[in-house]
Amino acid sequence: RKVKGLSQQARDAFAESARAHLIQPWPVAGEIGAESRGGIVSGNGIYVTDIEGRRQIDGPAGMWCTNVGHGCEPIARTLYEQAMALSYNSPWYTANDPSVRLSERLANHAPGDLNHVFYTTGGSSAVETALRFMQFANNVLGRADKKMIVARQGAYHGSTYLSASLNGRPRDHDWMDSAGELVIKLTCPNPFRRPAGVSVEAFCDMLVDEFRNTIETYGAERIGAFIAEPIMASGGVIVPPEGYLDRMRALCTEHDILFIADEVVTAFGRLGHVFASKEVFGIEPDIITFAKGVTSGYFPLGGAMISSRLLERLRQSNHADAMFAHGLTYSSHPIGCAVAETNLDLLEGGILAQARANAPYFQAQLKSLEDLPLVGEVRGLGLMACVECVADRESNNPLALDLEVGKRIDAHCQQLGLLVRPLIHMCVMSPPLTISRPQIDDLVSILRQGISLTQDELTREGLWKGCP
Numbered sequence: 001r002k003v004k005g006l007s008q009q010a011r012d013a014f015a016e017s018a019r020a021h022l023i024q025p026w027p028v029a030g031e032i033g034a035e036s037r038g039g040i041v042s043g044n045g046i047y048v049t050d051i052e053g054r055r056q057i058d059g060p061a062g063m064w065c066t067n068v069g070h071g072c073e074p075i076a077r078t079l080y081e082q083a084m085a086l087s088y089n090s091p092w093y094t095a096n097d098p099s100v101r102l103s104e105r106l107a108n109h110a111p112g113d114l115n116h117v118f119y120t121t122g123g124s125s126a127v128e129t130a131l132r133f134m135q136f137a138n139n140v141l142g143r144a145d146k147k148m149i150v151a152r153q154g155a156y157h158g159s160t161y162l163s164a165s166l167n168g169r170p171r172d173h174d175w176m177d178s179a180g181e182l183v184i185k186l187t188c189p190n191p192f193r194r195p196a197g198v199s200v201e202a203f204c205d206m207l208v209d210e211f212r213n214t215i216e217t218y219g220a221e222r223i224g225a226f227i228a229e230p231i232m233a234s235g236g237v238i239v240p241p242e243g244y245l246d247r248m249r250a251l252c253t254e255h256d257i258l259f260i261a262d263e264v265v266t267a268f269g270r271l272g273h274v275f276a277s278k279e280v281f282g283i284e285p286d287i288i289t290f291a292k293g294v295t296s297g298y299f300p301l302g303g304a305m306i307s308s309r310l311l312e313r314l315r316q317s318n319h320a321d322a323m324f325a326h327g328l329t330y331s332s333h334p335i336g337c338a339v340a341e342t343n344l345d346l347l348e349g350g351i352l353a354q355a356r357a358n359a360p361y362f363q364a365q366l367k368s369l370e371d372l373p374l375v376g377e378v379r380g381l382g383l384m385a386c387v388e389c390v391a392d393r394e395s396n397n398p399l400a401l402d403l404e405v406g407k408r409i410d411a412h413c414q415q416l417g418l419l420v421r422p423l424i425h426m427c428v429m430s431p432p433l434t435i436s437r438p439q440i441d442d443l444v445s446i447l448r449q450g451i452s453l454t455q456d457e458l459t460r461e462g463l464w465k466g467c468p
């Protein structure tokens, strides 16, 4: 699997320079501004090559984003051609062709009356836009108190102040400030962690009742939006119980609460469709946020698709001069939108169909890892899955193994040719959608070896007694 790496001297220089000058996302205080993470030097198809010359399957597709794979010629050409044709124009005063064309195509794919797009620079800014739009709309409609946002434990929505305030994963808020007074968090809809002795159907009823009671407690006149990833991604690929999203949508409609579907991960083919809300879950949100796969990671772009009905309400309001004072220098970026068009051509031209065809195989092969004693559950949908490790199968306790397990599996897999994305004790798999069945076999076989090696290692070190 050796391809072409850097010399030892170049690797040392890379690490030294990174430690001296680079701050990467989510650092810990003890290492901030003084760490060097594993270098990646190139990518091709589903593979990346690391700084040591090892070719690895890109298990997480970067950060759930490299949907059409690495080294995609048509996208590379679009980047060049659009940069030469028009590299930038001010969205304040002008509009460009790619953004207008892309908006029409996205509107055709989006459910219901989601006919307009506000473009951003990524997922956090897309969520921020949706939330600020909700606040603005309720101000214009004379409902200044209707601003609270209902989110869920386990969710991830971004790293800007308001979007990050919605996050509900362990440790997200330990050392960070947030606009907590605006946010209500409901129970994570994770069937694997439902209360003992409760059926999945009864668990779903409990979740919906919790939302209904929350609306009663706070008052619908104070709640502006409910936001949900159709499948929680960074929270560990949580597929909610059947009917959950539909019933939450119905409560939102009943109480005039905006349903924001955060499709930053689930859109653009991850679940086999351009948007998953309607096609996979049968719901029509009021706003859909997207990013990542919209350009397959070749250009930073995101956006919020907004319902025509909402825009019409604003146009009909008594405040024609009320300004939505929100915009980004790079909103509607011509290069980003042109890349997204080519990306969409590729998805529509066969990759969506391939993802739909291969998804059951991908899920079934990964599911076979459940025979390993360290594995508590393998779950997922489409081309996103999570292997959750547990201390023991009786209690399904994730905590005793905590931090080490995912990292250990990742280290073994990297030696064998697979990048894993460890999330504490979970390994998330979301490869490029172009992955073939033999490549899926390869991915699963390496993951199996990596988990087995980790089991052996933990047993040797006396840290785990899970082997029956």
Ligand code: PLP
Residues within 6 Å of the ligand: 063, 121, 122, 123, 124, 125, 127, 156, 157, 158, 159, 229, 233, 234, 262, 263, 264, 265, 291, 292
């Ligand atoms: N929303 C979801 C569901 C995400 O998974 C992410 C990122 O992982 C975001 C929003 C934030 O996107 P970005 O990192 O592009 O700002």
